[in-house]
Amino acid sequence: AQAAPGRNYVPDDAFTSSRTQWWRDAHFGMFMHFGLYSAYRGEYTRPDGTVCRDAEWIERQCAIPAATYEAKAASFNPSSFDASAVIGAAKAAGQKYLVITAKHHDGFAMWPTAVNNWNIRDRTPFKRDILAELAVAARAQGVKLGFYYSIWDWHDPDAQPGGSNYAAYVTRMKAQVRELLTNYGDIAVMWFDGEWEAPWTAQQGAQLEDYVRTLSPGTIVNNRVGTRGIADGDFGTPEQEIPATPADGQLWESCMTVNDHWGFAAYDTNYKSSATLTRNLVGIAASSGNYLLNVGPDERGVIPSTAVSRLAGVGTWLNTNGAAVYGAGYTGLVSKPSWGVVSRNGNRLYASVYNWPSSGTPLHLTARAPFTITGARVLANGAAVSVTASGDGYDLRPSGSAPDSTASVIALDITPTTARSVGT
Ligand code: H79
Incomplete structure (x- = not known):
């Protein structure tokens, strides 16, 4: 929702709009971080033989030379990716929507974009359109589909600090957003990220939010499109936390990892238990929030089996107790009990x-x-x-x-x- 620049934030129609009804009732979605970084499996071996570990941030955190990271695409072949299995895992968990990283900070498009050649078709032997396959499977199984799109881009030359033509990058960004919103059927959610990095401005955020609304009026937009009070979308996005006092006049969704990383990292086996995930969901729903629970497919395109089973445990609980979550929300009638x-x-x-x-x-x-x-x-x-x-x-x-x-x-x-x- 947008307020005029300079005005204090005012609550918008997202709380009551039929446009957001499904999202407010759902409470539970799957986040999926899948990109070229997944090919590293969480580890980069430097030329001197030392190893650096990270996940979707590996290019930056491990200072991988751009040419090396680009060359990695030639070996990225997640041929075991199975969109039906992914959507099936979400359904088994009781998740009503999926948000997939169409483009993360590395700028690499997981679909055959016409805007540039830094994408899965032009750089990998895999070539398939991950987004199209998910769109088909999601529609077939009744799961809603959303796209994560990073405004911050480490690859496009015009998006770099000190670059000469940021406006040209913004034009390409909008062309990619248009592809995402027009080539894959109804898109339930647009989940932007990295909006805090200069030179992105509040005004550009407001224009991008308008652009999404014009192309796809039903799409629910997160607040990382711009700046609070000017362009802050439909919902807030606490990250890796469940806020104690979330009520602030905006819908909200906590995005959290099932282990300790967003993207795949083979060494990270610190998976939360089904009980922890379930209580996270119940607590969030009882505060009228949503839980966007992340999984990271490996370099073959497969969600780690431990993640799938921990999520399935939540789904089993929901099969019996879903009424406490779906369509439910905050009650001001009672104090939160200790039990x-x-x-x-x-x-x-x-x-x-x-x-x-x-x-x-x-x-x-x-x-x-x-x-x-x-x-x-x-x-x-x-x-x-x-x-x-x-x-x-x-x-x-x-x-x-x-x-x-x-x-x-x-x-x-x-x-x-x-x-x-x-x-x-
Ligand atoms: O996509 C996930 C993150 O990659 C992204 N947002 C979620 C949903 C994100 N980008 N930036 N940030 C979150 C905040 C920056 C965190 C950092 Fe770090 C701390 C960057 C460097 C230190 C996390 C830890 C990334 C590398 C190490």
Whole structure:
């Protein structure tokens, strides 16, 4: 959304617009960092034999000579890339959309762009159009598709600091964005990055946001297109964090890695557990945010199997407990309890219990506004839960042992309320 330059940020229609409804309900997407950097597998061996490690930043962090990085493309052949399997992994995880790095900071296009020859068709033996294959598979399986596009570009000569013709680069950027928004069917999300690097300006950000809106009015745009208050898209983008107090008048999405890197790094086996990923998702959804969880396919184009299985664990949990996430959001009705989180969808609260009580011990809900509970049951098994008014709220007493050690959900019917699945 845009506000006039110089004005303070004002909340926009993204909170309530039918344009963003699917995104606000979905809460969970897959981020995929896949590019020429993936060919390094996270390691660059210097001419002197020493090894430097990094992922999608490897060209910069390891000071790989430009000619060396360019030559790497001749051996980039991710022939095991299987778009149906990728989309299938997202579906199995319960993710409703995929955002793929069409172009990262290295400037390398993962599609056969007509704008330059720094792309997968002109430089690799692989040649296939990753984006087209994903578009077909995503449509077939009912997953929405978005593109990540880095405004910061380490390769285009006109985009370099001190370059003589940045305007020419911006023209090429827009031509690439046009390709992305017109050649692959409906594009659900445009996810820009690197907008903080000079000489990109707030005005150029506003023009680019306008450009996207004109070409594709339905596309949801992230805030890294420009500068807050001038061009800040539809949603904020906390990176590798779950903000404690996210409510600031803008939709938001936390992008986070499943291990410790965005791009593939063979040495990085520090995968988060399915339980951690699930609780991240539940907590984010209960604050009306989205969770964009990243995976990095390897040099063959294959998502590491550990990543796939950890994501699948989230999907298994969602198969039973998805009502606590999909279509749900923040409730101002109760304080956040110590034993879990509470989300809300209309006249139903979902108490996701992380620490299940021993028999008879109550889970206390502190009410911040008046409401009554007319029914309570455990989603996993339908077991009734005893509810009693207590002090500043209610005590819930479930019986038996926890149906799920990650999070067991108690659904509470409440009355009277105003339906509200997002809020501040
Ligand atoms: O695409 C992912 C990152 O590559 C990108 N945004 C996410 C989604 C990003 N670009 N820049 N930054 C994030 C911030 C810069 C971080 C840095 Fe570093 C710290 C650059 C150098 C030190 C991270 C750690 C990259 C290299 C080492």
